[in-house]
Amino acid sequence: MHESLLAHFRRYISINDHEEKIICKHVTYRVVNNKEYILKEGQVCHANYFIVKGCFRMYLSTNTGTEQIIQFGIDNWWITDYTSLEMQKPSIYTIQAVENSEILVIDKRIQEELFSTIPQLERYFRIILQRIHSAYLMRIHYIYNMSGEERYNHFNGMFPEFVQRVPQYMLASYLGFTPEFLSKIRARKS
Amino acid sequence: MHESLLAHFRRYISINDHEEKIICKHVTYRVVNNKEYILKEGQVCHANYFIVKGCFRMYLSTNTGTEQIIQFGIDNWWITDYTSLEMQKPSIYTIQAVENSEILVIDKRIQEELFSTIPQLERYFRIILQRIHSAYLMRIHYIYNMSGEERYNHFNGMFPEFVQRVPQYMLASYLGFTPEFLSKIRARKS
DNA sequence: TTCCGTTCTTGAACAAGATTAAGTTTTTTG
DNA sequence: CAAAAAACTTAATCTTGTTCAAGAACGGAA
Numbered sequence: 001m002h003e004s005l006l007a008h009f010r011r012y013i014s015i016n017d018h019e020e021k022i023i024c025k026h027v028t029y030r031v032v033n034n035k036e037y038i039l040k041e042g043q044v045c046h047a048n049y050f051i052v053k054g055c056f057r058m059y060l061s062t063n064t065g066t067e068q069i070i071q072f073g074i075d076n077w078w079i080t081d082y083t084s085l086e087m088q089k090p091s092i093y094t095i096q097a098v099e100n101s102e103i104l105v106i107d108k109r110i111q112e113e114l115f116s117t118i119p120q121l122e123r124y125f126r127i128i129l130q131r132i133h134s135a136y137l138m139r140i141h142y143i144y145n146m147s148g149e150e151r152y153n154h155f156n157g158m159f160p161e162f163v164q165r166v167p168q169y170m171l172a173s174y175l176g177f178t179p180e181f182l183s184k185i186r187a188r189k190s
Numbered sequence: 191m192h193e194s195l196l197a198h199f200r201r202y203i204s205i206n207d208h209e210e211k212i213i214c215k216h217v218t219y220r221v222v223n224n225k226e227y228i229l230k231e232g233q234v235c236h237a238n239y240f241i242v243k244g245c246f247r248m249y250l251s252t253n254t255g256t257e258q259i260i261q262f263g264i265d266n267w268w269i270t271d272y273t274s275l276e277m278q279k280p281s282i283y284t285i286q287a288v289e290n291s292e293i294l295v296i297d298k299r300i301q302e303e304l305f306s307t308i309p310q311l312e313r314y315f316r317i318i319l320q321r322i323h324s325a326y327l328m329r330i331h332y333i334y335n336m337s338g339e340e341r342y343n344h345f346n347g348m349f350p351e352f353v354q355r356v357p358q359y360m361l362a363s364y365l366g367f368t369p370e371f372l373s374k375i376r377a378r379k380s
Numbered sequence: 381t382t383c384c385g386t387t388c389t390t391g392a393a394c395a396a397g398a399t400t401a402a403g404t405t406t407t408t409t410g
Numbered sequence: 411c412a413a414a415a416a417a418c419t420t421a422a423t424c425t426t427g428t429t430c431a432a433g434a435a436c437g438g439a440a
Contacts, residue, residue, distance in 0.1 A: 068335055070327050070330060081324075082323060082324050086317070119312070122309070122316050123309075126312050126319060129316060129319035129320060129322075130273075132319075132323055133323060133326070136323070136330075137260050140329065140330070140333070141250065144333075144366045145252050145254075147396070148397070149396090167418090168417075168418070169418080176333070177396095178397075178398060178399080179417080179418070179419095180400095180418090180419080181396090181397060181398075183420075337426065338427065339426090357387065359387070359388080367427065368427075368428060369388075369389095370390085371426090371428075372388090373389050376389090377389075377390080
């Protein structure tokens, strides 16, 4: 199951067999069942997580006491709180599995070691983060320039399988409106 | 004026005198006056821009014909379209000076060369991008969980000098509401 | 200084989506 | 299988922010 991680690396950088072995030796596999947490608000985040299979949500609690989902992570995505990880400060986020999942864990210390033994990994994460950043610029554009209904339809068109995978109230939170409103949208379509 | 760039590098990585000289040799200084463009919608972005002094806006045109400001860049920030730069595809964004500004230009080819001669630079950009990403997660949280008025007050509290620097209609666009509404907010405060 | 273009303000009518509070369906668990 | 918990729906009312349209103020250039 390290293969999916290596494949992802290979998509952006070239690494040799020796380096692959080093990586596999230092990365640890972990099963995370539905509703289990890999990071809780207030804890210091100590690892970067590569999702081999499954689905996670990252959320924070608002001042009105509700949970605001900021991002989802699925197969072949990284998920972590970079601020907490880098500064070793308590996180404001909670990361929870929303399906039975399998992840690969790269501990902070290990990751720093890997960066110095395989500098190409810095490049890999730089490229990954560039892509994430571009996606976030678009996300803000969508939030500002589409109605809730348009945003739901757009998301539905882009990731139809994903919409089936998570409860509707989570999708509503991620898309920035209430579950009641999502119900209304769906009612309109039939 | 290369000093501000080197100082920014030194904040995140350590580089020696020799490397600093290489960087200075390859980075070009440029004055960009108010309302001048460094990237226009449809063009391929061919450089990464470090703002030494001044202010830029990055926007795209919406289907209703208006300009949606996605981000600002000020002193000591990088601005570019990473998607267009990396893939060498036409950009959907326009980047325009909103003050008389001074920038340092790192051409794509030059940047790639610098990455291979000074691998630490990959690390620098990785860290920068991590920070940007964290900021964007918070930005989405603010957009979803604060009213327009709260968002304006919050932004005003965080960057009071900046609010004075740009026209109100640009600020309104960046914060995701109409100039008319911003006027109304300001009227309420007095 | 005057003129012109740009930016900012005000107000009325309207739309998108939140809130509240039931009620219904689905899923989980003992 | 029954009961409880979790997820989803519906509808009435209320808020936030938009749109449109007009006018006022400001800033820069001739």
